[in-house]
Amino acid sequence: MPKxxxxxxxxxxxxxxxxxxxxxxxxxxxxxxxxxxDIVLYGLHVAPDLDSVTYWLSGNMDRERGWGRAGETFRxxxxxxxxxADGAWFGLGxxxxxxxxxxxxxxxxxxxxxxxxxxxxxxxxxxxxxxxMTDDPVQTHIAAEDEGFxxxxxxxxxxxxxxxxxxxxxxxxxxxxxARPAPGVLESIAAADAIVFCPSNPVVSLGPIxxxxxxxxxxxxxxxxxxxxxPIVGGAPVQGxxxxxxxxxxxxxxxxGAADAYRGLLSGWVIDEADRxxxxxxxxxxPRVAVTDTIMDDDAKAAALARTALDLALA
Amino acid sequence: MPKxxxxxxxxxxxxxxxxxxxxxxxxxxxxxxxxxxDIVLYGLHVAPDLDSVTYWLSGNMDRERGWGRAGETFRxxxxxxxxxADGAWFGLGxxxxxxxxxxxxxxxxxxxxxxxxxxxxxxxxxxxxxxxMTDDPVQTHIAAEDEGFxxxxxxxxxxxxxxxxxxxxxxxxxxxxxARPAPGVLESIAAADAIVFCPSNPVVSLGPIxxxxxxxxxxxxxxxxxxxxxPIVGGAPVQGxxxxxxxxxxxxxxxxGAADAYRGLLSGWVIDEADRxxxxxxxxxxPRVAVTDTIMDDDAKAAALARTALDLALA
Numbered sequence: 188m189p190k191x192x193x194x195x196x197x198x199x200x201x202x203x204x205x206x207x208x209x210x211x212x213x214x215x216x217x218x219x220x221x222x223x224x225d226i227v228l229y230g231l232h233v234a235p236d237l238d239s240v241t242y243w244l245s246g247n248m249d250r251e252r253g254w255g256r257a258g259e260t261f262r263x264x265x266x267x268x269x270x271x272a273d274g275a276w277f278g279l280g281x282x283x284x285x286x287x288x289x290x291x292x293x294x295x296x297x298x299x300x301x302x303x304x305x306x307x308x309x310x311x312x313x314x315x316x317x318x319x320m321t322d323d324p325v326q327t328h329i330a331a332e333d334e335g336f337x338x339x340x341x342x343x344x345x346x347x348x349x350x351x352x353x354x355x356x357x358x359x360x361x362x363x364x365x366a367r368p369a370p371g372v373l374e375s376i377a378a379a380d381a382i383v384f385c386p387s388n389p390v391v392s393l394g395p396i397x398x399x400x401x402x403x404x405x406x407x408x409x410x411x412x413x414x415x416x417x418p419i420v421g422g423a424p425v426q427g428x429x430x431x432x433x434x435x436x437x438x439x440x441x442x443x444g445a446a447d448a449y450r451g452l453l454s455g456w457v458i459d460e461a462d463r464x465x466x467x468x469x470x471x472x473x474p475r476v477a478v479t480d481t482i483m484d485d486d487a488k489a490a491a492l493a494r495t496a497l498d499l500a501l502a
Numbered sequence: 503m504p505k506x507x508x509x510x511x512x513x514x515x516x517x518x519x520x521x522x523x524x525x526x527x528x529x530x531x532x533x534x535x536x537x538x539x540d541i542v543l544y545g546l547h548v549a550p551d552l553d554s555v556t557y558w559l560s561g562n563m564d565r566e567r568g569w570g571r572a573g574e575t576f577r578x579x580x581x582x583x584x585x586x587a588d589g590a591w592f593g594l595g596x597x598x599x600x601x602x603x604x605x606x607x608x609x610x611x612x613x614x615x616x617x618x619x620x621x622x623x624x625x626x627x628x629x630x631x632x633x634x635m636t637d638d639p640v641q642t643h644i645a646a647e648d649e650g651f652x653x654x655x656x657x658x659x660x661x662x663x664x665x666x667x668x669x670x671x672x673x674x675x676x677x678x679x680x681a682r683p684a685p686g687v688l689e690s691i692a693a694a695d696a697i698v699f700c701p702s703n704p705v706v707s708l709g710p711i712x713x714x715x716x717x718x719x720x721x722x723x724x725x726x727x728x729x730x731x732x733p734i735v736g737g738a739p740v741q742g743x744x745x746x747x748x749x750x751x752x753x754x755x756x757x758x759g760a761a762d763a764y765r766g767l768l769s770g771w772v773i774d775e776a777d778r779x780x781x782x783x784x785x786x787x788x789p790r791v792a793v794t795d796t797i798m799d800d801d802a803k804a805a806a807l808a809r810t811a812l813d814l815a816l817a
Contacts, residue, residue, distance in 0.1 A: 229603035230545045230610050260577060266600030270625045272607060281596045285581030288544035292587060295545050310585045 188212040189380035189501060193315075196221050196392020197236040198253040198426060199418050200385035201243025204315065206489025207383070208244065210497060213314035217375040219402075221387070222300070222319045223327035223360055223395030226343050228274045229267075231287040232294055235343075236392065237304055237319060238286055245311040253426060256282045276348040301369045318375070320396040323366035327391050329432075330357040342391055351428045355435040358390055363398045368405075376405045381500035383493075384415030386425065386481065389448035390432040397452075406452045414455030414474070414499035416492060417442035420481060421461040443469050455499025457481060457492065475499060503527040504695035504816060508630075511536050511707020512551040513568040513741060514733055515700035516558025519630065521804025522698070523559065525812060528629035532690040534717075536702070537615070537634045538642035538675055538710030541658050543589045544582075546602040547609055550658075551707065552619055552634060553601055560626040568741060571597045591663040616684045633690070635711040638681040642706050644747075645672040657706055666743045670750040673705055678713045683720075691720045696815035698808075699730030701740065701796065704763035705747040712767075721767045729770030729789070729814035731807060732757035735796060736776040758784050770814025772796060772807065790814060 191211055193204060195218050207216060221236045235254070242248040242256055249257045259280035267275040279287065286307060293303035299322045308317045327342040333353025338344075345351065376382065387393050397403045406413065419442050424430055430440045438444040442462040446453065446469050456474040458465060459481040466476040477499050483489040503526055508519060510533050522531060536551045550569070557563040557571055564572045574595035582590040594602065601622060608618035614637045623632045642657040648668030653659075660666065691697065702708050712718045721728065734757050739745055745755045753759040757777040761768065761784050771789040773780060774796040781791040792814050798804040 228607075230606040231603070260575070260596070262575060262596040263578065263599045263603065266597050267604060270600060270604050270622070272600070272604045273611075274607065281575070281577040281599075282581050284578045284596075284599065285585060285587070288546070288578065289582060289585050289587040291545040292543075292589065296588075307585070 188215050189497070190378060191216045191381045191383060191497070192375050192379040193218045193383045193385055194387075194393050194396055195219065195236065195240055195385045196387030197224070197239035198243075200236075200387045200392070201239050201248060202483040202489050203385045203416065203493060204240060205243055205486050206483065206491070206493035207497070208315065209486065209490035210494045216315040217371070217379075218315050218317050219320055219372050219375070219396060220317060221392050221395050222321060223325050223391065224342055225326070226277070226341055228277055228279065229272070231284075231291045233277070233279070233287050234290065234300075234319070237317065238283065240317060241286075241308050241311050241313055244308075244313045244315060247311065255280050259283065277343060278347075301371070316371075318371050319369050320372065320402065321366040321399050322369050323362065325363045325366050325395055325399070326361045327395055328359045328361050329355055330359075331355050346428060351431060355432055358394070358432060358435055360395045360398045363395065364400065366399050368399050368401050373401060373405045376402070376409055379409065380412060381497055382406065382409055382413035383496050383500060384413065384449060384453070386416040386418040388418060388424070388427055388429045388432065389438065389445045390429060390436045394436070394448070403452070410452055411454050412500050413453050414457065414496045415446070415449055415453050416457040416481060416496050417445045417459065417462065419445045420459040425482065441465060446472065446474060455496070455502065457496050457499065475502070503530050504812070505693060506531045506696045506698060506812070507690050507694040508533045508698045508700055509702075509708050509711050510534065510551065510555055510700045511702030512539070512554035513558075515551075515702045515707070516554050516563060517798040517804050518700045518731065518808060519555060520558055520801050521798065521806070521808035522812070523630065524801065524805040525809045531630040532686070532694075533630050533632050534635055534687050534690070534711060535632060536707050536710050537636060538640050538706065539657055540641070541592070541656055543592055543594065544587070546606045548592070548594070548602050549605065549615075549634070552632065553598065555632060556601075556623050556626050556628055559623075559628045559630060562626065570595050574598065592658060614684075616686070631686075633686050634684050635687065635717065636681040636714050637684050638677065640678045640681050640710055640714070641676045642710055643674045643676050644670055645674070646670050661743060666746060670747055673709070673747060673750055675710045675713045678710065679715070681714050683714050683716050688716060688720045691717070691724055694724065695727060696812055697721065697724055697728035698811050698815060699728070699764060699768065701731040701733040703733060703739070703742055703744045703747065704753065704760045705744060705751045709751070709763070718767070725767055726769050727815050728768050729772065729811045730761070730764055730768050731772040731796060731811050732760045732774065732777065734760045735774040740797065756780060761787065761789060770811070770817065772811050772814065790817070
């Protein structure tokens, strides 16, 4: 079985990785996860993408909503809102809270984020190896203008508190210049038979991973065995706010624009049937293109998509 | 209306203070609350006695169970147990968690515990002024022996994790020597028309308050206007574990032994009808004794008891 490294954001990656788990041995997969969305709320270390991947891979996800856990309740958050606490715009579920409490406890006892992530994923029964992109603090910040009001804030403030309103002017990954790849990230990339870029937001999900010094160079050296899946279908993201962020990053909102975000890192790129007309334009920039149905309604469709991406990477 | 200072632990105090709120103007009452039971769990500052008093005074208490909130659920704690987190022996309710999260946020933003307590009590609509005994860290520790196994641990470990098993050898209030009374504590005591010792555990509820340097002396100066209510009825605590702790503190488990814990601080002491036989023995040590029904089944009975204690203090 091939050794695979997957680069992952949250929900799109979660769906895709459930498919990947059906076509390779999960123990042979290392998932490098974005931590730029991480935020400290009430003293708790909240890591949305690590948790999304954990919940999806362990079958605890809410498939309809996409984020969070199935059967979730929000009693603590409703109470925080009643009390008027800052940060209560972020809906922490009661079950989800346990993950943040446990992570905060492990970090407080001296674990690195890498160690805490391995412990938590293990307790959830996740068989893939989950690695944060870095153990160092990196926070994605957004500069936006909303009806004449300019602000610069954590990505979660833009996306959750402000509900993605307004025009995004700039995206910055605060702290990334000083961040080091988490232990195992560069080694896994160097040793992989295949590298897969999950269908995640290229700007704020995989963008922070590529911005950690050393990771982009390590991936460029393995370009020949790397393939990705476009998160943009028919000129719009399957979910999320990539359409609002890509222009600020100088990227066209299309399957071609998403591929551009990974220029020099891919030998294969999977696009949806809806984007067949972009194939030759994308191939002119480097990667071979495969065209298929990329909408992952269920695990079987996710597995077929993962197979297509993997075949391109291993070709 | 008289200005009143009440010294309070958790549940017994909560019941009593609901009665006191019916016989004096709540705005004229300052409640000095034990913080020796406070514990940091998952990075959160948990303050059981401050919260018990807040929940009881705001009508959010679970009257049957005594501790915690009415309509509480424990989904986060059940999940923490499933994950195998340390500290999950402590049952943090989902609604209760919001209080700890909010307090931790306020403390993290630079509030003192006094300020955070005022904010939280205010949001709950509590009209009495709640003061922690100190803003400094004090932790009640218990040395106990359980079937040949000796341990020395936080009071909550003894009471909740170990379920109060074993013989208590020693009680220590870690950090109390360096603790200062919270702002307002000494001033309130000096300015009070009446001081009331709530029917709380004399060793681990009111004991830590008295051990904060300066508080016992301030109370001794106001002895003439101070009365207390025995938490011991018929040789046993109405609730809790005072019977297991009083011997280790050199106190008889009786309404007389509880009065002894406050030797030199009281001019009045309220005991139950069941303990009428102890009245003259207690009066020989100083305080005048009032005998009444001290079991607070409801707010009306708590109000009658508060009236009796207050009359003794104001006599």
